[in-house]
Amino acid sequence: MSALLLVFLAIGALYIGVYDFNGASPFAVLKQFLQGDPNLALSDKYVIWDVRAARIIMAILVGSMLAVSGTGLQGLFKNPLATGDLIGLTSGATLLAAIAIVLGGHFREYLPEAVQFSLVGISAFIGALLAMMLVYRISTSSGKTNVVMMLLSGVAITAIGFSITGFLIYISKDEQLRDLTFWNMGSLAAATWTKNIVLTVVLIISYIVLLPKGKALNAMMLGEKDAQHLGINVEKLKKQIVIITALMVGTCVAFSGTIGFVGLIVPYILRLLFKSNYAFILPLSAVFGSILLLVADTFSRSIVAPSELPIGILTALMGGPIFIAILIKFKKSL
Amino acid sequence: MIKAHHIMYKHKEFHILDGIDVSLEYGEFLAIVGPNGAGKSSLLSILANEVKQGKQKILFKNKQISDWDVRELSKHKSKFSQHNSNEIPLQVKDVVMMGRYPYFDSQPKKEDLGAMNKMMYETDIYHLKERDYNTLSGGEKQRVHLSRVMAQLDNEIAHKLVFLDEPLNNLDVKHQYKALEIIKKFTQKANSAIVVLHDLNLAAQFADKILLMESGKVSAYGTPEEVFTAENISNAYNFPCTICQHPVNANPMIIFG
Numbered sequence: 001m002s003a004l005l006l007v008f009l010a011i012g013a014l015y016i017g018v019y020d021f022n023g024a025s026p027f028a029v030l031k032q033f034l035q036g037d038p039n040l041a042l043s044d045k046y047v048i049w050d051v052r053a054a055r056i057i058m059a060i061l062v063g064s065m066l067a068v069s070g071t072g073l074q075g076l077f078k079n080p081l082a083t084g085d086l087i088g089l090t091s092g093a094t095l096l097a098a099i100a101i102v103l104g105g106h107f108r109e110y111l112p113e114a115v116q117f118s119l120v121g122i123s124a125f126i127g128a129l130l131a132m133m134l135v136y137r138i139s140t141s142s143g144k145t146n147v148v149m150m151l152l153s154g155v156a157i158t159a160i161g162f163s164i165t166g167f168l169i170y171i172s173k174d175e176q177l178r179d180l181t182f183w184n185m186g187s188l189a190a191a192t193w194t195k196n197i198v199l200t201v202v203l204i205i206s207y208i209v210l211l212p213k214g215k216a217l218n219a220m221m222l223g224e225k226d227a228q229h230l231g232i233n234v235e236k237l238k239k240q241i242v243i244i245t246a247l248m249v250g251t252c253v254a255f256s257g258t259i260g261f262v263g264l265i266v267p268y269i270l271r272l273l274f275k276s277n278y279a280f281i282l283p284l285s286a287v288f289g290s291i292l293l294l295v296a297d298t299f300s301r302s303i304v305a306p307s308e309l310p311i312g313i314l315t316a317l318m319g320g321p322i323f324i325a326i327l328i329k330f331k332k333s334l
Numbered sequence: 335m336i337k338a339h340h341i342m343y344k345h346k347e348f349h350i351l352d353g354i355d356v357s358l359e360y361g362e363f364l365a366i367v368g369p370n371g372a373g374k375s376s377l378l379s380i381l382a383n384e385v386k387q388g389k390q391k392i393l394f395k396n397k398q399i400s401d402w403d404v405r406e407l408s409k410h411k412s413k414f415s416q417h418n419s420n421e422i423p424l425q426v427k428d429v430v431m432m433g434r435y436p437y438f439d440s441q442p443k444k445e446d447l448g449a450m451n452k453m454m455y456e457t458d459i460y461h462l463k464e465r466d467y468n469t470l471s472g473g474e475k476q477r478v479h480l481s482r483v484m485a486q487l488d489n490e491i492a493h494k495l496v497f498l499d500e501p502l503n504n505l506d507v508k509h510q511y512k513a514l515e516i517i518k519k520f521t522q523k524a525n526s527a528i529v530v531l532h533d534l535n536l537a538a539q540f541a542d543k544i545l546l547m548e549s550g551k552v553s554a555y556g557t558p559e560e561v562f563t564a565e566n567i568s569n570a571y572n573f574p575c576t577i578c579q580h581p582v583n584a585n586p587m588i589i590f591g
Contacts, residue, residue: 212439216435218428218432218435219435221421221422221423221424222418222432223415223417225413225415226413226415226418226419228384228404229382229408229411229413230408230432230433230435231404231406231407231409231435231436232405232435233404233405271423275424275425276422276423277428279440
């Protein structure tokens with residue numbers, strides 16, 4: 001049912017935009033394009049397929065992965081505040097992506113072609129993975145997570161990332177500067193079909209591993225030892241979550257910059273309905289993450305049309321109050 | 335069923351367990367008793383394959399327990415831990431259903447729901463099944479976990495083993511007896527149980543064998559009549575006691591003071 005809602009919203013988003021298809025409905029134009037109609041004007045073709053549809057699909061893919069990574073992390077840390085941006089994964093990814101952009105030019109020629117092409121993406125993944133391992137080491141001992149330590153190590157990593165990225169902006173050339181600003185703001189405007197294919201591949205791999213882990217994450221609430229008595233290989237589970245969430249966050253950051261709070265908002269809303277039952281909220285966050293980001297992106301490009309609002313502003317507007325609501329609820333236990 | 339030879343366990347230089355042998359037959363109810371800090375929970379933990387440190391020789395069904403496949407093992411044995419999580423934001427029935435996780439992939443099958451409901455009836459928590467786990471009292475939470483642990487072993491496999499670490503904490507008298515009757519009924523079907531207990535009189539009444547521990551060593555092992563002598567008990571607990579016969583069931587009865 002929620003998947004239907006998503007399809008409906010995606011079609012709706014197709015209709016919203018500045019460009020005018022000479023009175024034809026965008027859906028009809030898309031249909032024309034898909035049927036390979038030769039009468040279709042080149043600019044219509046470009047706008048419907050390479051601009052609007054590509055961007056809608058990207059919002060769906062990125063939103064879904066950000067939400068699922070948040071839910072997965074919350075299962076691992078047993079806390080609803082654990083999300084990629086709050087514990088510093090996003091900063092780690094941004095930092096290494098920025099380094100790759102600015103310094104990458106110098107040693108680019110020594111690398112094989114395939115690596116060159118995806119240099120930024122791979123660096124973002126490594127950055128997220130390193131940040132993740134650091135936070136986990138600092139905040140968790142013998143299976144128990146200290147929430148304060150978790151959040152503070154996120155603050156520390158963000159601070160380091162911020163200062164180094166600032167320095168890189170200072171020394172970078174004009175063209176690189178534009179790339180960096182885009183990363184810090186977060187935007188889906190640079191959507192292309194090549195990026196969407198890469199995102200889809202990452203999404204499929206991640207979901208095959210992660211989505212069936214709902215039961216295991218539930219069992220982790222009993223504690224690691226008891227989860228093991230229920231037949232769950234706890235060490236393997238933890239490694240899988242660490243690597244897969246880093247992969248998802250890293251890829252999203254590489255292609256759309258830092259879009260905050262999606263991993264916080266979506267699981268929070270789902271928990272209101274399903275408690276913390278990960279068997280439900282893990283697969284559902286895949287759908288609701290898409291819905292959230294698609295709606296937010298459609299707003300961001302239509303509120304101040306023909307210009308557009310950075311999407312991070314909208315997600316932070318929703319995420320901030322939810323962050324505070326969770327803090328108040330857990331005031332006693334923090 | 336399970337055989338362990340010469341178990342050693344130390345934390346830094348302090349020996350928590352020092353050369354313990356345990357051996358359990360099919361259908362046996364073994365109670366581990368002893369004063370605080372005697373190493374009862376540590377022993378149970380090691381027997382249940384929770385501790386990875388060192389090479390302990392523990393044979394479960396004639397195979398080294400650490401060589402078992404984790405998922406397969408979970409259908410043969412389960413464990414009730416002493417410190418159960420206080421905060422689980424789920425409903426009671428969801429927590430009990432966790433005991434059935436080894437048996438289904440995404441959706442619980444009919445027999446999983448059946449096993450869940452049956453154990454909730456037996457532990458007297460069926461009326462709480464829609465309640466939030468976090469709102470229960472300590473004793474009710476204990477019963478939820480007892481249900482979960484016993485529902486985990488509701489299958490066709492012969493000779494299963496359950497470990498319980500102080501399952502009677504926080505329970506009222508009626509539920510203490512109920513819990514022990516559930517365990518007793520389980521062992522009467524050729525399954526085995528190893529239970530850490532504090533109440534010596536209940537141990538005498540329900541257990542087939544008693545293992546009395548004192549500072550990491552076995553100080554007495556045998557049937558309740560053999561172990562529960564005034565000398566053994568007052569030595570182990572460092573507290574005077576007298577033993578007489580229980581007027582109803584003729585088991586040894588321990589009176590302290």
